[in-house]
Amino acid sequence: MSDALSQPTESNTSLHAHDAPLLQLAGVTKRFGGLAAVNDLSFSLQKGEILGVIGPNGAGKSTMVNLIGGSMAPNSGAIFYQGHDINRLPPNRRARLGIARTFQITQPFAGLNVRENVMVGAFFGQRGLDRARALHVADEVLERVNLAHKATFKGDQLTIADRKRLEMARALATSPQLLLLDEVMSGLTATEVAQAVELIRQINKTGVTVLVIEHIVRAIAKVSDRILVLHHGRKIAEDTPSQVLSDPRVIEAYLGERYAKKRMQDEVSLYSLTVEDVEQHREEE
Amino acid sequence: MSSHTKAQTPSTTETLPPGPKESREWLWSLIVGLLILGLVATVPVFGDASALHTWTLILMFVVLAQSWNFIGGFTGYSSFGNVAFFGIGAYTTGLMLLGNQPFWLGLIAGAFVAALFAFLLGLPVLRLRGHYFAIATLGTAVALGEFVTVRDVGGGGGGLMSLPLAGLQAYTGFFYAFLGLSLLCLLITVFLTRSRFGYALIAIRESEQAAEALGVPTHWYKVGAFVLSAIPTALAGGLYAYWATGFDPPTVFDVGISVEMVLLTILGGSGTILGPILGAIAFEYASAQLQTSGFTWHNTVLGLAIVIVTIFLPQGILRLIQEFIRRPAAGTTRANRLREGARRVRRFIAANGV
Numbered sequence: 001m002s003d004a005l006s007q008p009t010e011s012n013t014s015l016h017a018h019d020a021p022l023l024q025l026a027g028v029t030k031r032f033g034g035l036a037a038v039n040d041l042s043f044s045l046q047k048g049e050i051l052g053v054i055g056p057n058g059a060g061k062s063t064m065v066n067l068i069g070g071s072m073a074p075n076s077g078a079i080f081y082q083g084h085d086i087n088r089l090p091p092n093r094r095a096r097l098g099i100a101r102t103f104q105i106t107q108p109f110a111g112l113n114v115r116e117n118v119m120v121g122a123f124f125g126q127r128g129l130d131r132a133r134a135l136h137v138a139d140e141v142l143e144r145v146n147l148a149h150k151a152t153f154k155g156d157q158l159t160i161a162d163r164k165r166l167e168m169a170r171a172l173a174t175s176p177q178l179l180l181l182d183e184v185m186s187g188l189t190a191t192e193v194a195q196a197v198e199l200i201r202q203i204n205k206t207g208v209t210v211l212v213i214e215h216i217v218r219a220i221a222k223v224s225d226r227i228l229v230l231h232h233g234r235k236i237a238e239d240t241p242s243q244v245l246s247d248p249r250v251i252e253a254y255l256g257e258r259y260a261k262k263r264m265q266d267e268v269s270l271y272s273l274t275v276e277d278v279e280q281h282r283e284e285e
Numbered sequence: 286m287s288s289h290t291k292a293q294t295p296s297t298t299e300t301l302p303p304g305p306k307e308s309r310e311w312l313w314s315l316i317v318g319l320l321i322l323g324l325v326a327t328v329p330v331f332g333d334a335s336a337l338h339t340w341t342l343i344l345m346f347v348v349l350a351q352s353w354n355f356i357g358g359f360t361g362y363s364s365f366g367n368v369a370f371f372g373i374g375a376y377t378t379g380l381m382l383l384g385n386q387p388f389w390l391g392l393i394a395g396a397f398v399a400a401l402f403a404f405l406l407g408l409p410v411l412r413l414r415g416h417y418f419a420i421a422t423l424g425t426a427v428a429l430g431e432f433v434t435v436r437d438v439g440g441g442g443g444g445l446m447s448l449p450l451a452g453l454q455a456y457t458g459f460f461y462a463f464l465g466l467s468l469l470c471l472l473i474t475v476f477l478t479r480s481r482f483g484y485a486l487i488a489i490r491e492s493e494q495a496a497e498a499l500g501v502p503t504h505w506y507k508v509g510a511f512v513l514s515a516i517p518t519a520l521a522g523g524l525y526a527y528w529a530t531g532f533d534p535p536t537v538f539d540v541g542i543s544v545e546m547v548l549l550t551i552l553g554g555s556g557t558i559l560g561p562i563l564g565a566i567a568f569e570y571a572s573a574q575l576q577t578s579g580f581t582w583h584n585t586v587l588g589l590a591i592v593i594v595t596i597f598l599p600q601g602i603l604r605l606i607q608e609f610i611r612r613p614a615a616g617t618t619r620a621n622r623l624r625e626g627a628r629r630v631r632r633f634i635a636a637n638g639v
Contacts, residue, residue, distance in 0.1 A: 069498055071494060071497070071498070090497070090502075091494075091497040091498050092497050092498075092499075092500050092501055092502045092503065093502075095497075095498055095499055095500035096500045100498070100499075101498050103494070103495060103498075107491075107492035107494065107495040108491070108492075109487060109488045109491035109492060109495070109496075110491050111487045111490060111491055111556065112484065112487055112488070112491070113308070116484060119484060120484050120485065120488045120496065120499050120501070121499045121500070123481045123484060123485070124481075124485065124499050124500035124501045125499060125500045126500070128500075130481075131479075131480070131481065134481075135307075152308070155491070170495075170499055171499075173499075174499055174500055
């Protein structure tokens with residue numbers, strides 16, 4: 001990718017805002033003490049794309065979402081959204097610019113029911129709706145994520161799958177241009193994963209650019225236009241799903257060198273692997 | 286699945302398919318709240334001077350609990366320094382009275398000064414969380430009391446004593462002023478449970494990070510809730526000043542009052558519409574009765590009551606009442622309802638880890 005070439009500078013950010021990528025990270029680094037959770041990360045995301053981000057545990061995926069969402073500030077590097085440097089904006093300002101996110105560890109508002117939870121997104125997201133319209137948007141979004149029948153449940157009475165749906169519903173209610181999904185499929189059954197994949201496709205069709213972080217390689221390969229692989233905070237690959245998942249470096253990062261060699265002889269790509277396979281393998285080692 | 290993009294959301298709501306019915310809980314709470322305040326309003330008619338005195342104080346604590354509920358109950362920031370606003374209200378109004386200003390002007394000035402103080406204090410301390418916020422607010426209230434004493438504000442440690450005496454009929458007026466303030470707080474609380482502002486405060490209480498990610502400017506909303514909490518507290522302080530005709534710093538900056546605000550609200554049901562009203566009336570009435578009965582152990586009994594309630598009903602009196610008036614599933618027999626009732630008590634106690 002041409003990060004270095006298309007990287008906006010101070011002088012041309014506003015001039016070329018319309019043809020700039022929707023999101024661009026330029027040399028972003030985030031350190032916790034001596035550990036660089038995200039290390040010199042650069043990539044860009046075009047409007048309308050679905051970008052998948054995978055990587056083993058501790059690769060820096062969630063930190064990346066926190067950096068883009070604004071709940072953490074990078075130690076160095078810059079993040080551009082629609083051509084503008086958003087590094088100094090707090091999360092609520094980014095949300096109102098159209099960046100929505102979900103949380104890997106779901107955070108329902110327990111004191112509000114499901115519908116009211118979603119209304120918060122509609123009240124304060126990009127549109128800042130009044131009560132009647134926020135109600136309408138909440139019902140519509142709940143319908144889309146298949147949670148309408150639980151609209152009056154309290155936020156903490158939901159199953160894991162429904163909590164993930166609620167996370168997505170709240171984010172959608174803000175009417176985002178960019179949706180950051182942090183492991184919305186983990187802990188779901190195969191059927192639920194298939195539903196989630198379908199939902200992400202539908203959201204994308206309405207013009208929302210999506211960044212999906214996922215452990216489940218197979219699901220993410222199905223839904224993504226491109227996949228970016230993080231390992232120890234660094235980008236080790238960025239390409240189409242089939243290219244990335246047969247990349248020896250990627251397989252090695254996921255499975256370890258010895259196993260990777262063995263699997264390469266079998267001409268198997270990560271495509272056919274599930275998290276369970278990987279974890280089973282880890283245990284064997 | 287709707288396929289239209291969200292930008293084309295219809296602007297009218299008439300054409301929408303009806304969603305699930307909205308809960309009418311707020312309406313019931315409002316009605317019950319109005320009924321309670323309506324009943325209390327008859328005290329000057331049927332009661333004697335002693336009852337009037339008792340209920341004026343009870344209503345004052347109702348107001349204090351209700352306004353603490355805005356910051357502590359809804360927003361989840363346990364302020365232990367709200368008495369500072371009470372003291373500021375009392376002192377500002379008292380000093381204005383001594384300066385021969387009209388009482389209403391003193392009240393407004395007190396509310397204004399307290400609001401400004403809450404704003405300036407809230408900016409830094411509302412960045413703190415949990416215990417740190419509690420300690421910072423507690424410290425501020427104590428420091429403010431000391432400041433008044435040491436810097437000789439309005440008589441220093443001796444306090445503001447000889448305030449002008451209000452006429453004898455005025456005592457009914459004070460009662461109704463506190464009642465009116467309580468009614469105002471009730472309406473504000475109902476508004477909070479129904480409005481964008483209130484949803485934001487609840488969201489902040491449940492997960493500040495998630496609220497922020499959904500576009501809530503959390504810091505400004507917290508400061509707003511703090512100011513909202515300060516204003517009725519200061520008005521109550523101003524009323525108290527004129528009513529009591531004299532007070533010293535330890536009285537109006539008494540940390541005990543702060544603790545009582547927290548206690549009464551939690552006792553009744555934190556973050557609810559009726560909780561602070563129920564908690565304040567139940568506790569303050571019991572306290573007044575025990576004190577006047579000449580029973581020397583009254584503080585011990587009250588203390589024990591608090592311990593028992595917090596162990597068995599950590600979600601407050603209101604939650605217990607709600608458990609029992611909740612409509613049973615359709616088609617249940619009376620025996621089943623009884624059994625279900627017993628089960629609920631057990632579940633309620635078990636859920637609270639006893």
